[in-house]
Amino acid sequence: xxxxxxxxxxxxxxxxxxxxxxxxxxxxxxxxxxxxxxxxxxxxxxxxxxxxxxxxxxxxxxxxxxxxxxxxxxxxxxxxxxxxxxxxxxxxxxxxxxxxxxxxxxxxxxxxxxxxxxxxxxxxxxxxxxxxxxxxxxxxxxxxxxxxxxxxxxxxxxxxxx
Amino acid sequence: xxxxxxxxxxxxxxxxxxxxxxxxxxxxxxxxxxxxxxxxxxxxxxxxxxxxxxxxxxxxxxxxxxxxxxxxxxxxxxxxxxxxxxxxxxxxxxxxxxxxxxxxxxxxxxxxxxxxxxxxxxxxxxxxxxxxxxxxxxxxxxxxxxxxxxxxxxxxxxxxxxxxxxxxxxxxxxxxxxxxxxxxxxxxxxxxxxxxxxxxxxxxxxxxxxxx
Amino acid sequence: xxxxxxxxxxxxxxxxxxxxxxxxxxxxxxxxxxxxxxxxxxxxxxxxxxxxxxxxxxxxxxxxxxxxxx
Numbered sequence: 001x002x003x004x005x006x007x008x009x010x011x012x013x014x015x016x017x018x019x020x021x022x023x024x025x026x027x028x029x030x031x032x033x034x035x036x037x038x039x040x041x042x043x044x045x046x047x048x049x050x051x052x053x054x055x056x057x058x059x060x061x062x063x064x065x066x067x068x069x070x071x072x073x074x075x076x077x078x079x080x081x082x083x084x085x086x087x088x089x090x091x092x093x094x095x096x097x098x099x100x101x102x103x104x105x106x107x108x109x110x111x112x113x114x115x116x117x118x119x120x121x122x123x124x125x126x127x128x129x130x131x132x133x134x135x136x137x138x139x140x141x142x143x144x145x146x147x148x149x150x151x152x153x154x155x156x157x158x159x160x161x162x
Numbered sequence: 163x164x165x166x167x168x169x170x171x172x173x174x175x176x177x178x179x180x181x182x183x184x185x186x187x188x189x190x191x192x193x194x195x196x197x198x199x200x201x202x203x204x205x206x207x208x209x210x211x212x213x214x215x216x217x218x219x220x221x222x223x224x225x226x227x228x229x230x231x232x233x234x235x236x237x238x239x240x241x242x243x244x245x246x247x248x249x250x251x252x253x254x255x256x257x258x259x260x261x262x263x264x265x266x267x268x269x270x271x272x273x274x275x276x277x278x279x280x281x282x283x284x285x286x287x288x289x290x291x292x293x294x295x296x297x298x299x300x301x302x303x304x305x306x307x308x309x310x311x312x313x314x315x316x317x318x319x320x321x322x323x324x325x326x327x328x329x330x331x332x333x334x335x336x337x338x339x340x341x342x343x344x345x346x347x348x349x350x351x352x353x354x355x356x357x358x359x360x361x362x363x364x365x366x367x368x369x370x371x372x373x374x
Numbered sequence: 375x376x377x378x379x380x381x382x383x384x385x386x387x388x389x390x391x392x393x394x395x396x397x398x399x400x401x402x403x404x405x406x407x408x409x410x411x412x413x414x415x416x417x418x419x420x421x422x423x424x425x426x427x428x429x430x431x432x433x434x435x436x437x438x439x440x441x442x443x444x
Contacts, residue, residue: 003168003311010171011180013307014300016337019290022302023327025228025259025281026349090209094202113213240420242413262413274401275410317406 041112042084044122047129048110053081054146055100057138070099087112106153124152165190172250173299181250185304187312189234189245189257196254196285197230204286208293228281230257243280246308248301256284256301260309266321268341268356276321276356277313282306291329302330306338310362320362325352339364383408 056066063081067074072092079086093111097104108114110125131145138146165188174181186193237243242263248256264278282305287297306322313320325346326334331353334340340355357365385393396407418428428441 003307005170007171007180010300010304011173013303014171014173014180017300017303017333018337019296019299020302020333020337021289021291021327021329022306022333023283023330024279024324025283025327026325026352087213090213091203091206094206113209240413240417241409242417262410263417273399316409317402319401 043126043129044110045084045086045112047125048088048107048112049081049084050129050132051110051146051149052077052096054132054138054142056081058143058146066099070095072096102150102153121152124149128152170248170304172248172255172301172304175296175299181298183248183250183255183298183304185308186247186249187244187308189230189247189259193245193247193249193254193257194231194234197257200253201285208286228283230283233259233281244312246305248304250298254285255288255298256282256305258282258305258308260312262316264323266323266356267343267354268358271321271356271358274321275316275318276323277309277316277318279306279309279322279324282324302333303338307366310357310366313362319359320366321357321359322362323354323356325349325354327352 056063059066061069063077064074066072067077070077072095076086076088076092080088080092088111090108090113093107093113094104097107100107105114106121109121128145128149132142165186167187168185170183170185171180172183173179234245237259242261244260244262246258246260247254259280259282261278261280262275264276266272266274266276282302284301285297286292287294288299288301290296309322310320313322324334331342334355335342338357339361340357341361343354343356345351346354393404393407396402397404400407400410402410422428429438430441431438
């Protein structure tokens with residue numbers, strides 16, 4: 001691609017740009033808050049906490065071990081699993097998504113850090129929260145609930161995309 | 163396949179003078195690594211700050227979820243898709259993905275092929291909307307120039323088209339002189355802009371048609 | 375990367391006519407038309423390969439007819 005201009009030309013262009021924000025392209029999801037009936041934030045956060053706990057236990061990890069593996073603060077991880085009012089940091093959710101190998105977008109929505117228009121996903125999250133209980137070992141019901149919800153998490157990605 | 167590299171200049175804001183940079187006609191592994199290990203964490207810390215300050219989600223920066231690695235893999239080997247990147251000081255400063263399959267919509271240009279910008283994003287530290295000092299100015303413009311030049315090279319006479327991210331509307335309309343075709347209902351109501359061959363001449367050569 | 379090679383095309387009169395026509399309508403050289411056709415063909419093939427379908431939709435009636443590519 002032969003295109004040559006001198007430094008003066010480029011700097012002139014840069015000055016023309018000024019402090020403008022430059023960006024283009026379809027957003028991979030709708031950034032506007034959901035208008036339809038989505039589950040209330042607490043329900044989603046409950047599902048998020050349960051999901052993190054079950055994924056951890058399915059891997060046979062203690063909270064300390066998971067915190068170590070995902071490079072997270074132990075206190076924050078405990079709060080995620082136990083405190084319904086707790087709002088996790090975006091970086092934490094990002095790390096968890098990578099550690100559990102689940103779609104980042106979806107986990108962000110579950111954690112209440114971004115909004116989805118997909119009311120179906122909210123319903124599935126609520127359903128998952130209801131089916132999951134916290135006991136020592138992963139019961140058969142819990143395993144089934146977790147597997148079903150993992151499918152929803154991965155499937156939902158393509159539906160929500162443009 | 164080796165990328166074609168052109169020398170360009172950006173404005174180093176802190177030093178108040180020009181700095182040499184590369185305009186590459188590809189998005190390669192090095193760019194994807196930078197996106198993953200430099201852009202994402204920088205964006206995450208901005209989001210952390212916003213969350214901490216209780217800023218409503220609707221006001222958060224809007225392009226943080228685009229997955230460049232995924233998108234690049236999707237179009238690999240396809241002639242109709244090309245990538246461009248700007249590299250400066252050993253770091254990727256901006257990325258652009260274009261599509262050669264689309265047609266112009268402006269009535270006078272209708273049906274004629276153009277270079278459509280699928281996506282254009284600059285590194286978080288070059289964005290004015292994240293509440294920090296901008297490092298390099300001119301990255302977005304450089305990528306737009308690349309699109310216009312590619313359009314000429316491919317015989318499309320410079321025609322380009324894109325859907326603008328909301329905060330960039332004024333830039334395309336007022337600073338680049340593009341035609342605003344209004345919000346597109348099929349594209350999340352993002353505004354659709356096009357540059358005609360004449361507008362590209364002004365953009366690249368100035369009013370007189372000579373290098374300014 | 376942009377080194378090009380030359381190829382001779384053998385086209386019928388009708389095909390040449392179409393090429394000329396498209397070239398005019400689209401404000402492209404004949405070579406550019408062929409290159410566009412190649413890009414489009416490859417993109418369509420790739421998506422069909424992925425399991426997608428290429429459809430035409432009638433703007434007025436919203437009827438869809440399928441374009442089959444083998």
